[in-house]
Amino acid sequence: MKNILLQNFNISDFQKDLINWYQANKRDLPWRKDQDPYKVWVSEIMLQQTKVDTVIPYFHCFISNFPTVEALAAADQQDVLKSWEGLGYYSRARNLQNAVREVVASYDGVVPDNPKELGDLKGIGPYTKGAILSIAYNKPEPAVDGNVMRVFSRLFYIEDDIAQPKTRKLFEAYVREVIDHDDPSSFNQAVMELGAIICTPKSPACMLCPVQEYCQAFSEGVQENLPVKKKAKKQRKIPYVALLIRTPEDKYVIEKRSSDGLLADLWQFPMVPVGEIGYSHIESWFYQEYGISLNMKDHAGKLKHVFSHLIWELEIYHAEAELTTVEDERLRLVAKEDIANYPFPVSHQKMMVHLNTV
DNA sequence: AAACCGGGGAT
DNA sequence: ATCCCAGGTTT
Structure with missing residues (x-):
């Protein structure tokens, strides 16, 4: 040139x-x-x-x-x-x-x-x-x-x-x-x-x-x-119900995310895509997905998390499950003080402040 | 070429 | 709210 x-x-x-x-x-x-x-x-x-x-x-x-x-x-x-x-x-x-x-x-x-x-x-x-x-x-x-x-x-x-x-x-x-x-x-x-x-x-x-x-x-x-740059598209919003599920032994259910896609291989609290199924089907969806019966409890709060290409709108709920073990490979029962040993995305780190409130 | 992939800081 | 940051991969 x-x-x-x-x-x-x-x-x-x-x-x-x-x-x-x-x-x-x-x-x-x-x-x-x-x-x-x-x-x-x-x-x-x-x-x-x-x-x-x-x-x-x-x-x-x-x-x-x-x-x-x-x-x-x-x-x-x-x-x-x-x-x-x-x-x-x-x-x-x-x-x-x-x-x-x-x-x-x-x-x-x-x-x-x-x-x-x-x-x-x-x-x-x-x-x-x-x-x-x-x-x-x-x-x-x-x-x-x-x-x-x-x-x-x-x-x-x-x-x-x-x-x-x-x-x-x-x-x-x-x-x-x-x-x-x-x-x-x-x-x-x-x-x-x-x-x-x-x-x-x-x-x-x-x-x-x-x-x-x-x-x-x-x-x-x-x-x-300068420089000239075309404007980016606006992010789409995805509503979830995120669950702080406590067991009788005072452990919490956490889930390892898929090895590909968003936040691959990180851990999170289970989330229900409530925009797809509606609030009235949370327990049935969760049972079908994980084989676990939930007892929904109090609403703990909500948070919005902005990614570069989408927005999570999380409604956070407490829940209980009568578990001492889990079958699903993705899930693990972890004491509150051990959660910090797992890599979590920031959005779910923000949820941890609610672990004490019930 | 366009979409996907995080989170934070500056304005 | 909007932009952008010592970008890369996948579709």
């Missing part, structure tokens, strides 16, 4: 101004203490759709629990999910462990340093592949995330819809044009740091920008209008 840049865009000066700013202003982040490819990898997976401040404590805990590729490969999946609890997008944790096991089995525990092998690992897409190759191995590969698309859309006045998958390829072409081959690690991180600190979605700090003189959007005064 050629002729995508303005003739007066001096690439070398741009690289120098950007990287000098980065070296002087970069944040002291735990995954920047060395270039261990495993730690870079873990940080990049955690940072997908997740803010730096949210990731930092999880990163410390995760690396402490699983310091090496070998340690993570040998770990129990439930322990990995427990370390991921609250971070969201739990398939990231499952894919990361699967990929790490592949690295141990096929690559002698060494994270691959080439696009083909790296990109074939579970959970490593175009962005993460480029991030690991550039940051850990200093290879001049693009790592285009939301920051890069925002910064470059303004620098080069690109009006393509960044919500469309094909648009990422356009930005990768721009990065290949302007990336610094002497220090691709600093270059890619500098663009992302600029997007996080200066070139923010709203009210960008253009007066502090080290590359303001190169920015076409700033020169036209349209930086607030």
Whole structure:
């Protein structure tokens, strides 16, 4: 690709101004203490759709629990999910462990340093592949995330819809044009740091920008209008009755979710899809589904939990069941103080405050 | 291409 | 309420 840049865009000066700013202003982040490819990898997976401040404590805990590729490969999946609890997008944790096991089995525990092998690992897409190759191995590969698309859309006045998958390829072409081959690690991180600190979605700090003189959007005064992004659809609402089912031995019924789909392999309190069956059929539905007779008790509260693509509206009820054991493989009877040993989604963590109220 | 997949923080 | 965050996988 050629002729995508303005003739007066001096690439070398741009690289120098950007990287000098980065070296002087970069944040002291735990995954920047060395270039261990495993730690870079873990940080990049955690940072997908997740803010730096949210990731930092999880990163410390995760690396402490699983310091090496070998340690993570040998770990129990439930322990990995427990370390991921609250971070969201739990398939990231499952894919990361699967990929790490592949690295141990096929690559002698060494994270691959080439696009083909790296990109074939579970959970490593175009962005993460480029991030690991550039940051850990200093290879001049693009790592285009939301920051890069925002910064470059303004620098080069690109009006393509960044919500469309094909648009990422356009930005990768721009990065290949302007990336610094002497220090691709600093270059890619500098663009992302600029997007996080200066070139923010709203009210960008253009007066502090080290590359303001190169920015076409700033020169036209349209930086607030970029990038262009199509609006997302509204989430659909799904009503459930969530049940805090107590047994005569003062244990509670919890359920392990399916291994695929939403919140895979996490635990929850049983839920009845009341929108499909109606409130009058809760006990019969539950008996048909689990073979357990419920005695419905008090209404404990309600909560709304918003996901990226749907909304749970939970009505929380106490219930009793005359159980000492459970047959269903999904279910388990657990004392209140042992519930914390299982990975729960945040929505059901919020329900635990009601465990004391009856 | 569009849908699915979490949770939190800023505005 | 709305947006977006160091995105990837599945359909």
